[in-house]
Amino acid sequence: MAFTLKGKLGIPDSRYAAELDKRVAEARFAPDLEAEYDEFFLSERRAQLRSFNGMLLALVLAALLLSFGPGPHDHLQQARLGLISIGCAALSWVSFSRLYQEFYLAAARWASLSIAVFGSIEVAHRIAAGQGEALAWLAAYSIGLFFMTGLRFGAAVQASLALALSFTAALIWDRVPGIQVVHSVGIIAVILLIVGTAYFHQALRVRKGFLERGLIADLAARDGLTGLKNRRAFDEHLIRAWQQGLRDRKTISVMFIDVDCFKKFNDRYGHKAGDIALQRIAGVVHSVAKRALDLAARYGGEELAVILYDVPREAAAPLAEAMRNAVMNLGIEHLDSVVPLNLVTISIGIGIVRPTLARSPDGAVQLADEALYAAKRNGRNRIEIFESEYDALSTGTFRAR
Numbered sequence: 496m497a498f499t500l501k502g503k504l505g506i507p508d509s510r511y512a513a514e515l516d517k518r519v520a521e522a523r524f525a526p527d528l529e530a531e532y533d534e535f536f537l538s539e540r541r542a543q544l545r546s547f548n549g550m551l552l553a554l555v556l557a558a559l560l561l562s563f564g565p566g567p568h569d570h571l572q573q574a575r576l577g578l579i580s581i582g583c584a585a586l587s588w589v590s591f592s593r594l595y596q597e598f599y600l601a602a603a604r605w606a607s608l609s610i611a612v613f614g615s616i617e618v619a620h621r622i623a624a625g626q627g628e629a630l631a632w633l634a635a636y637s638i639g640l641f642f643m644t645g646l647r648f649g650a651a652v653q654a655s656l657a658l659a660l661s662f663t664a665a666l667i668w669d670r671v672p673g674i675q676v677v678h679s680v681g682i683i684a685v686i687l688l689i690v691g692t693a694y695f696h697q698a699l700r701v702r703k704g705f706l707e708r709g710l711i712a713d714l715a716a717r718d719g720l721t722g723l724k725n726r727r728a729f730d731e732h733l734i735r736a737w738q739q740g741l742r743d744r745k746t747i748s749v750m751f752i753d754v755d756c757f758k759k760f761n762d763r764y765g766h767k768a769g770d771i772a773l774q775r776i777a778g779v780v781h782s783v784a785k786r787a788l789d790l791a792a793r794y795g796g797e798e799l800a801v802i803l804y805d806v807p808r809e810a811a812a813p814l815a816e817a818m819r820n821a822v823m824n825l826g827i828e829h830l831d832s833v834v835p836l837n838l839v840t841i842s843i844g845i846g847i848v849r850p851t852l853a854r855s856p857d858g859a860v861q862l863a864d865e866a867l868y869a870a871k872r873n874g875r876n877r878i879e880i881f882e883s884e885y886d887a888l889s890t891g892t893f894r895a896r
Contacts, residue, residue: 511710515703524702527787532705537596540645544590544599547643551610551636552583572620575613582606582613586644604650607640611658619665622679630679633662637686641694648698655687718793720770721777729792729800733856736788736804740850745805749863750815751844752780755875757797759831760839772827772839773797779821783814800863808847808882815843815878823876833875840876842867847882 514524524532559576562568589595589602614636621629637658641651662683666676716728724732733749740747754760754776761769777791780799784791788804803811819841827839834840844867848859862881870879 509710509713511706511713515706515710531709532702533600534596535705536701537599537645541590541595543643544645545587547639548583548586548590551639552580552587555580555583572617575617575620578613579610579617582610599645600647600650603644603646604653607644607646607650607654608657611636611640611654612661615658615662616665619662619669619671622666622675623669623671630682633658633683634686637683638690641690642697648695651694652691655691659684659687721774721793721799723777723781723799724790724792726792726794729790729794729802732790732792733802733859736790736802737850737856737859739788739804741852743805744849746807746847746849747859748801748803748806748811749846749848749859750783750801750803750811751794751863751867752776752799752801752818753842753844753867753871754797755834755840755842755871756829756832760829763829763831769797775825775827776822776839776841779818779825782821783818806847808880811845811847812878812880815845815880819843819876819878836876842870842875843878844868844870845878845880847880 510525510528514528523529555576559573559580562573562576583606585602586599586606589599615633618629618633637655640646640654640658644651646654659680663676663680666679671679716724718725733747736747739745754773757769757773760772777793777799780801781791783789784801784803786804788802790802792800792802794800803814806814822841823836823838825839828837829839830837832838832840844863844865846859846862846864846866848854848862850856866879866881869881870877873879
């Protein structure tokens with residue numbers, strides 16, 4: 496089933512819909528979406544990973560303690576179990592630490608690789624010593640390697656290949672009879688093949704579910720008419736951009752775009768024509784917000800808004816001017832406009848601020864609103880930029896209409 500958000504009305508694409516249209520063939524998304532998926536996946540699996548890694552650590556530590564019991568000691572065996580314990584302990588620690596989201600996937604990849612290699616050698620050694628039941632432990636870990644460790648599919652395949660090759664080499668090294676080598680390796684190979692195939696298809700289903708969930712959330716954050724983000728999404732994004740600006744010491748530009756004399760347009764041409772005009776204008780506005788921390792939204796009625804991250808005055812002005820000209824070039828007739836062009840035009844107010852702890856994002860919105868008011872007062876179909884005015888602005892104190 497294909498999903499798309501770009502139809503005849505020119506609604507901006509959703510990155511979730513774009514990935515769904517690819518049918519998730521490669522089991523990997525674009526970099527920014529892949530990072531979001533990793534965060535989602537790890538959040539969903541944390542309790543499972545803690546349980547599995549803790550249980551595995553307990554079992555390996557128990558085996559290590561038993562190796563120090565009465566009778567002769569196999570120091571190589573103790574060394575192998577010690578290395579496996581270190582890998583299990585590392586995974587357990589990361590899964591419980593504050594560094595979980597940042598480091599678990601990398602830690603799991605390398606720790607699982609070492610656990611698989613040394614674990615398979617240990618099992619091969621036990622089989623050579625006549626403990627054939629040890630094969631069951633390797634089979635169990637082969638299943639857990641895919642489904643319980645939180646590994647990416649590629650990393651799980653890499654670890655499983657290392658396991659199979661190490662197991663085969665260790666059996667041969669320990670001079671296990673050929674028929675037993677074939678039998679033992681065959682069992683593990685079949686298990687890895689079946690489990691790997693099942694895990695691959697499960698990974699595709701989980702990824703598709705993530706995209707569908709994101710698409711639903713994306714649709715809920717969009718304005719139904721224009722396809723731009725809605726007012727709530729604008730407010731939430733402005734807070735995130737503000738916090739990022741505080742950390743990076745970057746500016747935030749807020750643009751308010753108002754369709755000139757839009758009520759008169761609706762009165763003359765009808766609300767359906769007004770909707771189509773607004774959709775076409777929204778397409779122009781959306782083209783300005785191209786980066787991850789930029790956003791285009793319908794703020795309310797015929798008023799649209801754009802948040803631009805780290806865009807100084809000398810860059811914001813040409814963008815706004817290009818947007819104003821692009822709307823005029825749409826050639827939408829408006830015979831009742833006060834602008835002497837007989838075309839639909841827009842007025843743009845831009846507020847440029849540098850976030851500080853002493854101010855709030857509301858001040859940026861108010862500054863852009865004041866700039867838009869100035870653009871309308873000074874004749875419409877124009878741009879006004881307020882920047883230094885921010886220092887004298889009293890947030891929450893509004894001018895009389």
